[in-house]
Amino acid sequence: MSTPELPFPTRSEAPLRDETRPGFRTKTIATRLTPGELAEVEATAESAGQSLAEWLRETALHAARQRPADPIELLLAEVWALRYTLLNLFHSKAKEASEGKQLLPDSIVKIRDQADAAKLQKAHKILADFLASTRASRLDK
DSSP states (O other), X not given: OOOOOOSSOOGGGSOOOGGGSTTOXXXXXXXXXXXXXXXXXXXXXXXXXXXXXXXXXHHHHHHHHHSOSSHHHHHHHHHHHHHHHHHHHHHHHHHHHHTTOOOOHHHHHHHHHHHHHHHHHHHHHXXXXXXXHHHHHHHHO
């Protein structure tokens, strides 16, 4: 008894899978939502003009990329925020004192919020610049 010829390639003859080709999304993530949560997420995706999958992917990647890659980046972010806050507080206090005014608590909160908003982005840039200059100096040698 002979084996019938199949009109399509068998598994071993099949072309390489998508995951071997760069740029193809081949992995999935599943989660469970309540009906209310699902409706909320769907409405947000629709209002952004995106499909649900596209919105979820973009939102997840954005959140993942906002987080520091390693503890050194987080420490650098905090040091940068502290430096920014101190310099701005000293400057603002001196400016207000020269005008015979007091530094208002709202000004202090605003300076803190500005530091917190920018610290991760600044730390990431400082590290990227440092690594680029380190690579460039290695190539020059």
